[in-house]
Amino acid sequence: MKRFVCDCGTTQSLFFESSRCLSCQRLSGYCYKENAMLSFDETKESGVFMARGSRYQQCKNYRHHQVCNGMIRLANEVQPNGEALCFACHFNSNVPDLDVPEHLPLWRKLETAKRRLLFTLQSLGLPIRDREQEPEAGLSFSFMADKTAGDHFNSPLADQEPVFTGHANGNITINLAEADDVARHAARVAMGEGYRTLLGHFRHEIGHYYWDVLIARHPVLLGEYRKVFGDERESYQDALDRHYKRSNDDDSWKGEFISRYASMHPWEDWAETWAHYLHMLDTLETAQAYGIVTEVENAAVIDTKEITLPQEERYYGKNSSIEDIVSNWIYFSVVLNALNRSMGLPDAYPFVISDAIRAKLAFVHRTIHSVG
Structure with missing residues:
Protein backbone atom coordinates (compact mmCIF):
# COMPACT_ATOMS: atom_id res chain seq x y z
CA MET A 1 0.00 0.00 0.00
CA LYS A 2 1.14 3.51 -0.79
CA ARG A 3 1.69 6.15 1.84
CA PHE A 4 -0.77 9.02 1.52
CA VAL A 5 -0.25 12.46 3.06
CA CYS A 6 -2.79 15.25 3.55
CA ASP A 7 -2.22 18.46 1.57
CA CYS A 8 -3.00 20.66 4.58
CA GLY A 9 0.65 21.65 4.98
CA THR A 10 1.51 19.09 7.63
CA THR A 11 3.05 15.65 7.27
CA GLN A 12 -0.14 14.05 8.57
CA SER A 13 -0.61 10.60 7.08
CA LEU A 14 -3.92 9.66 5.54
CA PHE A 15 -4.38 5.94 5.83
CA PHE A 16 -6.23 4.06 3.13
CA GLU A 17 -9.14 3.68 5.55
CA SER A 18 -9.14 7.32 6.77
CA SER A 19 -12.33 9.37 6.70
CA ARG A 20 -10.84 12.53 8.22
CA CYS A 21 -7.43 14.18 8.49
CA LEU A 22 -6.47 14.21 12.16
CA SER A 23 -4.55 17.47 11.69
CA CYS A 24 -6.89 19.75 9.71
CA GLN A 25 -10.08 17.78 10.52
CA ARG A 26 -11.30 17.91 6.92
CA LEU A 27 -13.26 15.05 5.40
CA SER A 28 -10.98 12.62 3.57
CA GLY A 29 -11.64 9.79 1.18
CA TYR A 30 -10.26 7.64 -1.60
CA CYS A 31 -10.70 8.65 -5.23
CA TYR A 32 -10.40 5.69 -7.58
CA LYS A 33 -9.88 7.62 -10.81
CA GLU A 34 -7.05 9.61 -9.26
CA ASN A 35 -5.67 6.68 -7.23
CA ALA A 36 -5.31 9.06 -4.31
CA MET A 37 -6.45 9.77 -0.78
CA LEU A 38 -7.59 13.40 -0.68
CA SER A 39 -8.94 15.82 1.92
CA PHE A 40 -12.00 17.86 0.97
CA ASP A 41 -13.42 21.31 1.63
CA GLU A 42 -17.13 21.76 2.16
CA THR A 43 -19.04 23.95 -0.31
CA LYS A 44 -22.34 25.83 -0.32
CA GLU A 45 -23.76 23.12 -2.58
CA SER A 46 -25.47 20.39 -0.61
CA GLY A 47 -23.51 17.16 -0.74
CA VAL A 48 -20.66 18.65 -2.81
CA PHE A 49 -17.03 18.81 -1.68
CA MET A 50 -13.98 20.34 -3.35
CA ALA A 51 -10.43 19.02 -3.74
CA ARG A 52 -7.72 20.06 -6.19
CA GLY A 53 -10.17 22.27 -8.06
CA SER A 54 -12.71 19.50 -8.72
CA ARG A 55 -16.15 18.76 -7.30
CA TYR A 56 -16.85 15.47 -5.51
CA GLN A 57 -19.63 13.67 -3.71
CA GLN A 58 -19.52 10.86 -1.18
CA CYS A 59 -20.39 7.30 -2.13
CA LYS A 60 -23.87 6.38 -0.90
CA ASN A 61 -22.37 3.83 1.50
CA TYR A 62 -19.97 6.47 2.84
CA ARG A 63 -22.60 9.13 3.36
CA HIS A 64 -25.32 6.94 4.86
CA HIS A 65 -23.50 4.03 6.50
CA GLN A 66 -19.82 5.05 6.87
CA VAL A 67 -18.72 1.61 5.68
CA CYS A 68 -16.50 2.98 2.92
CA ASN A 69 -14.63 6.21 2.20
CA GLY A 70 -15.10 6.41 -1.56
CA MET A 71 -15.42 9.80 -3.22
CA ILE A 72 -16.88 10.30 -6.70
CA ARG A 73 -15.76 13.16 -8.93
CA LEU A 74 -18.57 15.21 -10.44
CA ALA A 75 -18.46 16.85 -13.84
CA ASN A 76 -19.09 20.59 -13.96
CA GLU A 77 -22.71 21.52 -13.25
CA VAL A 78 -23.66 17.90 -12.49
CA GLN A 79 -25.62 17.62 -9.26
CA PRO A 80 -24.80 14.89 -6.72
CA ASN A 81 -26.80 11.67 -6.93
CA GLY A 82 -27.60 10.34 -3.48
CA GLU A 83 -27.70 6.77 -4.80
CA ALA A 84 -24.30 6.86 -6.54
CA LEU A 85 -21.83 4.16 -5.54
CA CYS A 86 -18.05 4.35 -5.72
CA PHE A 87 -15.98 1.94 -7.80
CA ALA A 88 -15.61 -0.55 -4.94
CA CYS A 89 -19.21 -0.53 -3.75
CA HIS A 90 -20.75 -0.96 -7.20
CA PHE A 91 -19.49 -4.57 -7.23
CA ASN A 92 -21.78 -5.48 -4.31
CA SER A 93 -24.52 -7.96 -5.14
CA ASN A 94 -25.72 -8.61 -1.58
CA VAL A 95 -24.96 -6.66 1.59
CA PRO A 96 -25.78 -7.68 5.18
CA ASP A 97 -29.23 -7.12 6.64
CA LEU A 98 -28.89 -3.72 8.32
CA ASP A 99 -32.01 -4.27 10.39
CA VAL A 100 -29.63 -6.26 12.59
CA PRO A 101 -27.55 -3.61 14.44
CA GLU A 102 -24.53 -5.91 14.88
CA HIS A 103 -24.17 -6.29 11.12
CA LEU A 104 -23.09 -2.71 10.38
CA PRO A 105 -19.61 -2.79 11.99
CA LEU A 106 -18.99 -6.22 10.44
CA TRP A 107 -19.97 -4.93 7.00
CA ARG A 108 -17.53 -2.05 7.52
CA LYS A 109 -14.70 -4.56 8.05
CA LEU A 110 -15.70 -6.44 4.90
CA GLU A 111 -15.68 -3.27 2.82
CA THR A 112 -12.27 -2.25 4.18
CA ALA A 113 -10.76 -5.58 3.13
CA LYS A 114 -12.50 -5.50 -0.25
CA ARG A 115 -11.23 -1.99 -1.04
CA ARG A 116 -7.66 -2.99 -0.25
CA LEU A 117 -8.03 -6.00 -2.52
CA LEU A 118 -9.34 -3.89 -5.41
CA PHE A 119 -6.51 -1.39 -4.94
CA THR A 120 -3.96 -4.17 -5.44
CA LEU A 121 -5.78 -5.55 -8.48
CA GLN A 122 -5.79 -2.10 -10.07
CA SER A 123 -2.13 -1.66 -9.22
CA LEU A 124 -1.33 -4.87 -11.08
CA GLY A 125 -3.37 -3.77 -14.09
CA LEU A 126 -5.60 -6.84 -13.89
CA PRO A 127 -8.95 -6.81 -15.72
CA ILE A 128 -11.86 -6.15 -13.36
CA ARG A 129 -15.15 -6.65 -15.19
CA ASP A 130 -18.46 -6.17 -13.40
CA ARG A 131 -21.86 -7.78 -14.01
CA GLU A 132 -22.91 -5.10 -16.46
CA GLN A 133 -19.85 -5.77 -18.60
CA GLU A 134 -20.05 -9.55 -18.22
CA PRO A 135 -23.51 -10.60 -16.94
CA GLU A 136 -22.74 -14.31 -16.53
CA ALA A 137 -19.32 -14.16 -14.90
CA GLY A 138 -18.49 -10.57 -14.00
CA LEU A 139 -17.06 -9.86 -10.57
CA SER A 140 -19.51 -9.32 -7.72
CA PHE A 141 -19.57 -9.72 -3.95
CA SER A 142 -22.20 -11.15 -1.61
CA PHE A 143 -21.91 -10.62 2.14
CA MET A 144 -24.38 -12.85 3.95
CA ALA A 145 -25.06 -14.44 7.34
CA ASP A 146 -26.53 -17.81 8.27
CA LYS A 147 -26.20 -17.45 12.05
CA THR A 148 -26.92 -14.76 14.63
CA ALA A 149 -24.33 -12.05 15.12
CA GLY A 150 -25.33 -11.37 18.72
CA ASP A 151 -23.70 -14.57 20.00
CA HIS A 152 -20.71 -14.52 17.64
CA PHE A 153 -22.52 -16.64 15.04
CA ASN A 154 -23.25 -19.69 17.17
CA SER A 155 -27.02 -19.90 16.61
CA PRO A 156 -28.47 -20.70 13.16
CA LEU A 157 -30.90 -18.23 11.63
CA ALA A 158 -34.37 -19.58 10.96
CA ASP A 159 -35.16 -20.35 7.31
CA GLN A 160 -31.64 -19.47 6.18
CA GLU A 161 -29.62 -21.82 4.02
CA PRO A 162 -25.96 -22.30 5.04
CA VAL A 163 -23.67 -19.60 3.65
CA PHE A 164 -20.31 -20.86 2.43
CA THR A 165 -17.44 -18.50 1.76
CA GLY A 166 -16.37 -19.19 -1.80
CA HIS A 167 -16.44 -18.25 -5.47
CA ALA A 168 -18.84 -19.26 -8.24
CA ASN A 169 -19.11 -17.74 -11.71
CA GLY A 170 -17.58 -14.42 -10.72
CA ASN A 171 -19.51 -13.98 -7.48
CA ILE A 172 -17.48 -14.04 -4.28
CA THR A 173 -19.49 -14.88 -1.17
CA ILE A 174 -18.09 -14.07 2.26
CA ASN A 175 -19.91 -15.33 5.34
CA LEU A 176 -20.40 -12.39 7.68
CA ALA A 177 -19.01 -14.50 10.53
CA GLU A 178 -15.54 -14.08 9.03
CA ALA A 179 -15.68 -10.40 10.01
CA ASP A 180 -16.34 -11.32 13.66
CA ASP A 181 -12.98 -11.70 15.44
CA VAL A 182 -14.28 -14.24 17.96
CA ALA A 183 -15.99 -16.43 15.35
CA ARG A 184 -13.02 -16.28 12.98
CA HIS A 185 -10.56 -17.20 15.74
CA ALA A 186 -12.73 -20.15 16.74
CA ALA A 187 -12.79 -21.36 13.13
CA ARG A 188 -9.02 -20.97 12.83
CA VAL A 189 -8.39 -23.04 15.95
CA ALA A 190 -10.93 -25.71 14.96
CA MET A 191 -9.28 -26.11 11.55
CA GLY A 192 -5.73 -26.05 12.86
CA GLU A 193 -4.79 -23.00 10.81
CA GLY A 194 -1.85 -20.75 11.60
CA TYR A 195 -3.35 -17.81 9.75
CA ARG A 196 -6.92 -16.75 8.99
CA THR A 197 -7.82 -13.16 8.16
CA LEU A 198 -10.63 -11.36 6.40
CA LEU A 199 -8.26 -9.89 3.82
CA GLY A 200 -6.79 -13.35 3.31
CA HIS A 201 -10.24 -14.67 2.39
CA PHE A 202 -10.70 -11.95 -0.21
CA ARG A 203 -7.28 -12.57 -1.72
CA HIS A 204 -7.89 -16.32 -1.84
CA GLU A 205 -11.33 -16.12 -3.44
CA ILE A 206 -10.24 -13.57 -6.04
CA GLY A 207 -7.61 -16.13 -7.02
CA HIS A 208 -10.43 -18.46 -8.07
CA TYR A 209 -12.00 -15.63 -10.08
CA TYR A 210 -8.75 -15.00 -11.94
CA TRP A 211 -8.21 -18.71 -12.53
CA ASP A 212 -11.40 -18.55 -14.61
CA VAL A 213 -10.40 -15.29 -16.30
CA LEU A 214 -6.70 -15.87 -16.96
CA ILE A 215 -6.22 -19.63 -17.15
CA ALA A 216 -9.42 -21.57 -17.91
CA ARG A 217 -10.00 -19.60 -21.11
CA HIS A 218 -6.43 -19.97 -22.39
CA ARG A 242 -10.17 -36.56 1.97
CA HIS A 243 -9.00 -33.20 3.24
CA TYR A 244 -11.45 -33.02 6.13
CA LYS A 245 -10.77 -36.62 7.14
CA ARG A 246 -7.09 -35.81 7.65
CA SER A 247 -5.84 -34.91 11.10
CA ASN A 248 -4.81 -31.32 11.75
CA ASP A 249 -1.51 -32.79 12.93
CA ASP A 250 -0.77 -34.27 9.49
CA ASP A 251 2.11 -32.19 8.14
CA SER A 252 2.90 -34.28 5.06
CA TRP A 253 1.92 -31.29 2.90
CA LYS A 254 4.81 -29.15 4.10
Whole structure:
Protein backbone atom coordinates (compact mmCIF):
# COMPACT_ATOMS: atom_id res chain seq x y z
CA MET A 1 0.00 0.00 0.00
CA LYS A 2 1.14 3.51 -0.79
CA ARG A 3 1.69 6.15 1.84
CA PHE A 4 -0.77 9.02 1.52
CA VAL A 5 -0.25 12.46 3.06
CA CYS A 6 -2.79 15.25 3.55
CA ASP A 7 -2.22 18.46 1.57
CA CYS A 8 -3.00 20.66 4.58
CA GLY A 9 0.65 21.65 4.98
CA THR A 10 1.51 19.09 7.63
CA THR A 11 3.05 15.65 7.27
CA GLN A 12 -0.14 14.05 8.57
CA SER A 13 -0.61 10.60 7.08
CA LEU A 14 -3.92 9.66 5.54
CA PHE A 15 -4.38 5.94 5.83
CA PHE A 16 -6.23 4.06 3.13
CA GLU A 17 -9.14 3.68 5.55
CA SER A 18 -9.14 7.32 6.77
CA SER A 19 -12.33 9.37 6.70
CA ARG A 20 -10.84 12.53 8.22
CA CYS A 21 -7.43 14.18 8.49
CA LEU A 22 -6.47 14.21 12.16
CA SER A 23 -4.55 17.47 11.69
CA CYS A 24 -6.89 19.75 9.71
CA GLN A 25 -10.08 17.78 10.52
CA ARG A 26 -11.30 17.91 6.92
CA LEU A 27 -13.26 15.05 5.40
CA SER A 28 -10.98 12.62 3.57
CA GLY A 29 -11.64 9.79 1.18
CA TYR A 30 -10.26 7.64 -1.60
CA CYS A 31 -10.70 8.65 -5.23
CA TYR A 32 -10.40 5.69 -7.58
CA LYS A 33 -9.88 7.62 -10.81
CA GLU A 34 -7.05 9.61 -9.26
CA ASN A 35 -5.67 6.68 -7.23
CA ALA A 36 -5.31 9.06 -4.31
CA MET A 37 -6.45 9.77 -0.78
CA LEU A 38 -7.59 13.40 -0.68
CA SER A 39 -8.94 15.82 1.92
CA PHE A 40 -12.00 17.86 0.97
CA ASP A 41 -13.42 21.31 1.63
CA GLU A 42 -17.13 21.76 2.16
CA THR A 43 -19.04 23.95 -0.31
CA LYS A 44 -22.34 25.83 -0.32
CA GLU A 45 -23.76 23.12 -2.58
CA SER A 46 -25.47 20.39 -0.61
CA GLY A 47 -23.51 17.16 -0.74
CA VAL A 48 -20.66 18.65 -2.81
CA PHE A 49 -17.03 18.81 -1.68
CA MET A 50 -13.98 20.34 -3.35
CA ALA A 51 -10.43 19.02 -3.74
CA ARG A 52 -7.72 20.06 -6.19
CA GLY A 53 -10.17 22.27 -8.06
CA SER A 54 -12.71 19.50 -8.72
CA ARG A 55 -16.15 18.76 -7.30
CA TYR A 56 -16.85 15.47 -5.51
CA GLN A 57 -19.63 13.67 -3.71
CA GLN A 58 -19.52 10.86 -1.18
CA CYS A 59 -20.39 7.30 -2.13
CA LYS A 60 -23.87 6.38 -0.90
CA ASN A 61 -22.37 3.83 1.50
CA TYR A 62 -19.97 6.47 2.84
CA ARG A 63 -22.60 9.13 3.36
CA HIS A 64 -25.32 6.94 4.86
CA HIS A 65 -23.50 4.03 6.50
CA GLN A 66 -19.82 5.05 6.87
CA VAL A 67 -18.72 1.61 5.68
CA CYS A 68 -16.50 2.98 2.92
CA ASN A 69 -14.63 6.21 2.20
CA GLY A 70 -15.10 6.41 -1.56
CA MET A 71 -15.42 9.80 -3.22
CA ILE A 72 -16.88 10.30 -6.70
CA ARG A 73 -15.76 13.16 -8.93
CA LEU A 74 -18.57 15.21 -10.44
CA ALA A 75 -18.46 16.85 -13.84
CA ASN A 76 -19.09 20.59 -13.96
CA GLU A 77 -22.71 21.52 -13.25
CA VAL A 78 -23.66 17.90 -12.49
CA GLN A 79 -25.62 17.62 -9.26
CA PRO A 80 -24.80 14.89 -6.72
CA ASN A 81 -26.80 11.67 -6.93
CA GLY A 82 -27.60 10.34 -3.48
CA GLU A 83 -27.70 6.77 -4.80
CA ALA A 84 -24.30 6.86 -6.54
CA LEU A 85 -21.83 4.16 -5.54
CA CYS A 86 -18.05 4.35 -5.72
CA PHE A 87 -15.98 1.94 -7.80
CA ALA A 88 -15.61 -0.55 -4.94
CA CYS A 89 -19.21 -0.53 -3.75
CA HIS A 90 -20.75 -0.96 -7.20
CA PHE A 91 -19.49 -4.57 -7.23
CA ASN A 92 -21.78 -5.48 -4.31
CA SER A 93 -24.52 -7.96 -5.14
CA ASN A 94 -25.72 -8.61 -1.58
CA VAL A 95 -24.96 -6.66 1.59
CA PRO A 96 -25.78 -7.68 5.18
CA ASP A 97 -29.23 -7.12 6.64
CA LEU A 98 -28.89 -3.72 8.32
CA ASP A 99 -32.01 -4.27 10.39
CA VAL A 100 -29.63 -6.26 12.59
CA PRO A 101 -27.55 -3.61 14.44
CA GLU A 102 -24.53 -5.91 14.88
CA HIS A 103 -24.17 -6.29 11.12
CA LEU A 104 -23.09 -2.71 10.38
CA PRO A 105 -19.61 -2.79 11.99
CA LEU A 106 -18.99 -6.22 10.44
CA TRP A 107 -19.97 -4.93 7.00
CA ARG A 108 -17.53 -2.05 7.52
CA LYS A 109 -14.70 -4.56 8.05
CA LEU A 110 -15.70 -6.44 4.90
CA GLU A 111 -15.68 -3.27 2.82
CA THR A 112 -12.27 -2.25 4.18
CA ALA A 113 -10.76 -5.58 3.13
CA LYS A 114 -12.50 -5.50 -0.25
CA ARG A 115 -11.23 -1.99 -1.04
CA ARG A 116 -7.66 -2.99 -0.25
CA LEU A 117 -8.03 -6.00 -2.52
CA LEU A 118 -9.34 -3.89 -5.41
CA PHE A 119 -6.51 -1.39 -4.94
CA THR A 120 -3.96 -4.17 -5.44
CA LEU A 121 -5.78 -5.55 -8.48
CA GLN A 122 -5.79 -2.10 -10.07
CA SER A 123 -2.13 -1.66 -9.22
CA LEU A 124 -1.33 -4.87 -11.08
CA GLY A 125 -3.37 -3.77 -14.09
CA LEU A 126 -5.60 -6.84 -13.89
CA PRO A 127 -8.95 -6.81 -15.72
CA ILE A 128 -11.86 -6.15 -13.36
CA ARG A 129 -15.15 -6.65 -15.19
CA ASP A 130 -18.46 -6.17 -13.40
CA ARG A 131 -21.86 -7.78 -14.01
CA GLU A 132 -22.91 -5.10 -16.46
CA GLN A 133 -19.85 -5.77 -18.60
CA GLU A 134 -20.05 -9.55 -18.22
CA PRO A 135 -23.51 -10.60 -16.94
CA GLU A 136 -22.74 -14.31 -16.53
CA ALA A 137 -19.32 -14.16 -14.90
CA GLY A 138 -18.49 -10.57 -14.00
CA LEU A 139 -17.06 -9.86 -10.57
CA SER A 140 -19.51 -9.32 -7.72
CA PHE A 141 -19.57 -9.72 -3.95
CA SER A 142 -22.20 -11.15 -1.61
CA PHE A 143 -21.91 -10.62 2.14
CA MET A 144 -24.38 -12.85 3.95
CA ALA A 145 -25.06 -14.44 7.34
CA ASP A 146 -26.53 -17.81 8.27
CA LYS A 147 -26.20 -17.45 12.05
CA THR A 148 -26.92 -14.76 14.63
CA ALA A 149 -24.33 -12.05 15.12
CA GLY A 150 -25.33 -11.37 18.72
CA ASP A 151 -23.70 -14.57 20.00
CA HIS A 152 -20.71 -14.52 17.64
CA PHE A 153 -22.52 -16.64 15.04
CA ASN A 154 -23.25 -19.69 17.17
CA SER A 155 -27.02 -19.90 16.61
CA PRO A 156 -28.47 -20.70 13.16
CA LEU A 157 -30.90 -18.23 11.63
CA ALA A 158 -34.37 -19.58 10.96
CA ASP A 159 -35.16 -20.35 7.31
CA GLN A 160 -31.64 -19.47 6.18
CA GLU A 161 -29.62 -21.82 4.02
CA PRO A 162 -25.96 -22.30 5.04
CA VAL A 163 -23.67 -19.60 3.65
CA PHE A 164 -20.31 -20.86 2.43
CA THR A 165 -17.44 -18.50 1.76
CA GLY A 166 -16.37 -19.19 -1.80
CA HIS A 167 -16.44 -18.25 -5.47
CA ALA A 168 -18.84 -19.26 -8.24
CA ASN A 169 -19.11 -17.74 -11.71
CA GLY A 170 -17.58 -14.42 -10.72
CA ASN A 171 -19.51 -13.98 -7.48
CA ILE A 172 -17.48 -14.04 -4.28
CA THR A 173 -19.49 -14.88 -1.17
CA ILE A 174 -18.09 -14.07 2.26
CA ASN A 175 -19.91 -15.33 5.34
CA LEU A 176 -20.40 -12.39 7.68
CA ALA A 177 -19.01 -14.50 10.53
CA GLU A 178 -15.54 -14.08 9.03
CA ALA A 179 -15.68 -10.40 10.01
CA ASP A 180 -16.34 -11.32 13.66
CA ASP A 181 -12.98 -11.70 15.44
CA VAL A 182 -14.28 -14.24 17.96
CA ALA A 183 -15.99 -16.43 15.35
CA ARG A 184 -13.02 -16.28 12.98
CA HIS A 185 -10.56 -17.20 15.74
CA ALA A 186 -12.73 -20.15 16.74
CA ALA A 187 -12.79 -21.36 13.13
CA ARG A 188 -9.02 -20.97 12.83
CA VAL A 189 -8.39 -23.04 15.95
CA ALA A 190 -10.93 -25.71 14.96
CA MET A 191 -9.28 -26.11 11.55
CA GLY A 192 -5.73 -26.05 12.86
CA GLU A 193 -4.79 -23.00 10.81
CA GLY A 194 -1.85 -20.75 11.60
CA TYR A 195 -3.35 -17.81 9.75
CA ARG A 196 -6.92 -16.75 8.99
CA THR A 197 -7.82 -13.16 8.16
CA LEU A 198 -10.63 -11.36 6.40
CA LEU A 199 -8.26 -9.89 3.82
CA GLY A 200 -6.79 -13.35 3.31
CA HIS A 201 -10.24 -14.67 2.39
CA PHE A 202 -10.70 -11.95 -0.21
CA ARG A 203 -7.28 -12.57 -1.72
CA HIS A 204 -7.89 -16.32 -1.84
CA GLU A 205 -11.33 -16.12 -3.44
CA ILE A 206 -10.24 -13.57 -6.04
CA GLY A 207 -7.61 -16.13 -7.02
CA HIS A 208 -10.43 -18.46 -8.07
CA TYR A 209 -12.00 -15.63 -10.08
CA TYR A 210 -8.75 -15.00 -11.94
CA TRP A 211 -8.21 -18.71 -12.53
CA ASP A 212 -11.40 -18.55 -14.61
CA VAL A 213 -10.40 -15.29 -16.30
CA LEU A 214 -6.70 -15.87 -16.96
CA ILE A 215 -6.22 -19.63 -17.15
CA ALA A 216 -9.42 -21.57 -17.91
CA ARG A 217 -10.00 -19.60 -21.11
CA HIS A 218 -6.43 -19.97 -22.39
CA PRO A 219 -5.33 -23.51 -23.38
CA VAL A 220 -1.59 -22.80 -23.35
CA LEU A 221 -1.64 -21.34 -19.84
CA LEU A 222 -3.95 -24.13 -18.70
CA GLY A 223 -1.43 -26.73 -19.83
CA GLU A 224 1.39 -24.93 -18.02
CA TYR A 225 -0.79 -24.61 -14.92
CA ARG A 226 -1.37 -28.37 -14.80
CA LYS A 227 2.37 -29.03 -14.94
CA VAL A 228 2.94 -26.79 -11.91
CA PHE A 229 -0.18 -27.30 -9.76
CA GLY A 230 -1.68 -30.57 -10.98
CA ASP A 231 -4.84 -31.48 -12.88
CA GLU A 232 -7.89 -29.53 -11.70
CA ARG A 233 -10.17 -32.12 -13.34
CA GLU A 234 -9.63 -34.33 -10.29
CA SER A 235 -12.91 -34.69 -8.37
CA TYR A 236 -13.20 -31.68 -6.10
CA GLN A 237 -15.72 -33.38 -3.81
CA ASP A 238 -13.47 -36.41 -3.33
CA ALA A 239 -10.53 -34.12 -2.58
CA LEU A 240 -12.65 -32.15 -0.11
CA ASP A 241 -13.76 -35.33 1.68
CA ARG A 242 -10.17 -36.56 1.97
CA HIS A 243 -9.00 -33.20 3.24
CA TYR A 244 -11.45 -33.02 6.13
CA LYS A 245 -10.77 -36.62 7.14
CA ARG A 246 -7.09 -35.81 7.65
CA SER A 247 -5.84 -34.91 11.10
CA ASN A 248 -4.81 -31.32 11.75
CA ASP A 249 -1.51 -32.79 12.93
CA ASP A 250 -0.77 -34.27 9.49
CA ASP A 251 2.11 -32.19 8.14
CA SER A 252 2.90 -34.28 5.06
CA TRP A 253 1.92 -31.29 2.90
CA LYS A 254 4.81 -29.15 4.10
CA GLY A 255 7.45 -28.32 1.53
CA GLU A 256 5.20 -28.82 -1.49
CA PHE A 257 2.38 -26.47 -0.52
CA ILE A 258 2.16 -23.02 1.08
CA SER A 259 -0.59 -24.18 3.46
CA ARG A 260 -2.46 -27.30 4.50
CA TYR A 261 -5.55 -26.13 2.61
CA ALA A 262 -3.49 -25.67 -0.56
CA SER A 263 -2.76 -29.40 -0.54
CA MET A 264 -6.45 -30.23 -0.88
CA HIS A 265 -6.91 -29.71 -4.65
CA PRO A 266 -5.05 -27.96 -7.52
CA TRP A 267 -7.66 -25.17 -7.54
CA GLU A 268 -7.03 -24.44 -3.86
CA ASP A 269 -3.27 -24.66 -4.34
CA TRP A 270 -3.55 -21.96 -7.02
CA ALA A 271 -5.84 -19.75 -4.91
CA GLU A 272 -3.66 -20.03 -1.81
CA THR A 273 -0.49 -19.29 -3.77
CA TRP A 274 -2.20 -16.34 -5.47
CA ALA A 275 -3.25 -14.96 -2.08
CA HIS A 276 0.31 -15.19 -0.75
CA TYR A 277 1.62 -13.39 -3.82
CA LEU A 278 -0.74 -10.49 -3.03
CA HIS A 279 0.29 -10.61 0.65
CA MET A 280 3.90 -10.13 -0.43
CA LEU A 281 3.32 -7.26 -2.84
CA ASP A 282 1.11 -5.21 -0.55
CA THR A 283 3.31 -5.65 2.52
CA LEU A 284 6.59 -5.00 0.71
CA GLU A 285 5.18 -1.86 -0.89
CA THR A 286 3.90 -0.63 2.47
CA ALA A 287 7.27 -1.21 4.11
CA GLN A 288 9.09 0.62 1.35
CA ALA A 289 6.60 3.50 1.34
CA TYR A 290 7.35 4.09 5.02
CA GLY A 291 11.10 3.89 4.54
CA ILE A 292 11.60 0.44 6.04
CA VAL A 293 14.46 -1.52 4.52
CA THR A 294 13.12 -4.75 3.06
CA GLU A 295 16.34 -6.39 1.91
CA VAL A 296 20.00 -6.40 2.96
CA GLU A 297 20.74 -4.18 5.93
CA ASN A 298 22.46 -1.39 4.02
CA ALA A 299 20.05 -1.26 1.08
CA ALA A 300 19.05 2.15 -0.20
CA VAL A 301 15.53 3.23 0.65
CA ILE A 302 13.54 4.56 -2.29
CA ASP A 303 11.06 7.40 -1.72
CA THR A 304 7.67 6.18 -2.98
CA LYS A 305 5.42 9.02 -1.83
CA GLU A 306 4.56 10.07 -5.37
CA ILE A 307 3.78 6.64 -6.82
CA THR A 308 0.86 6.57 -9.25
CA LEU A 309 -0.61 3.71 -11.22
CA PRO A 310 0.96 1.58 -12.48
CA GLN A 311 2.82 1.08 -9.22
CA GLU A 312 6.58 1.10 -8.91
CA GLU A 313 8.17 -1.25 -11.42
CA ARG A 314 10.04 -3.10 -8.72
CA TYR A 315 6.97 -4.91 -7.43
CA TYR A 316 4.06 -4.23 -9.76
CA GLY A 317 5.46 -3.68 -13.25
CA LYS A 318 5.74 -6.20 -16.07
CA ASN A 319 9.53 -6.11 -15.73
CA SER A 320 9.48 -6.85 -12.01
CA SER A 321 11.49 -9.85 -10.86
CA ILE A 322 9.82 -12.66 -8.93
CA GLU A 323 13.24 -13.62 -7.58
CA ASP A 324 13.64 -10.09 -6.21
CA ILE A 325 10.14 -10.12 -4.74
CA VAL A 326 10.49 -13.50 -3.03
CA SER A 327 14.02 -12.87 -1.74
CA ASN A 328 13.01 -9.52 -0.27
CA TRP A 329 9.89 -11.08 1.19
CA ILE A 330 11.77 -13.89 2.92
CA TYR A 331 14.13 -11.36 4.48
CA PHE A 332 11.38 -8.96 5.49
CA SER A 333 9.01 -11.63 6.84
CA VAL A 334 11.72 -12.65 9.31
CA VAL A 335 11.90 -9.02 10.47
CA LEU A 336 8.11 -8.82 10.59
CA ASN A 337 7.86 -11.95 12.73
CA ALA A 338 10.60 -10.72 15.05
CA LEU A 339 8.73 -7.43 15.54
CA ASN A 340 5.55 -9.30 16.38
CA ARG A 341 7.37 -11.48 18.90
CA SER A 342 8.75 -8.34 20.51
CA MET A 343 5.15 -7.27 21.10
CA GLY A 344 4.10 -10.67 22.41
CA LEU A 345 2.10 -11.42 19.26
CA PRO A 346 2.05 -14.52 17.02
CA ASP A 347 4.16 -14.52 13.88
CA ALA A 348 2.64 -12.31 11.19
CA TYR A 349 3.74 -14.75 8.48
CA PRO A 350 3.93 -18.33 9.82
CA PHE A 351 4.82 -19.93 6.48
CA VAL A 352 7.92 -21.36 4.80
CA ILE A 353 8.62 -20.77 1.11
CA SER A 354 10.36 -23.81 -0.37
CA ASP A 355 11.73 -24.17 -3.90
CA ALA A 356 8.50 -25.87 -4.96
CA ILE A 357 6.46 -22.94 -3.66
CA ARG A 358 8.82 -20.47 -5.34
CA ALA A 359 8.04 -22.19 -8.66
CA LYS A 360 4.31 -21.79 -8.03
CA LEU A 361 4.71 -18.13 -7.10
CA ALA A 362 6.72 -17.62 -10.28
CA PHE A 363 3.86 -19.07 -12.32
CA VAL A 364 1.37 -16.72 -10.64
CA HIS A 365 3.73 -13.81 -11.38
CA ARG A 366 4.09 -14.78 -15.06
CA THR A 367 0.35 -15.28 -15.44
CA ILE A 368 -0.51 -11.87 -14.00
CA HIS A 369 1.99 -10.11 -16.22
CA SER A 370 0.84 -11.98 -19.31
CA VAL A 371 -2.33 -9.86 -19.27
CA GLY A 372 -2.43 -7.48 -22.19
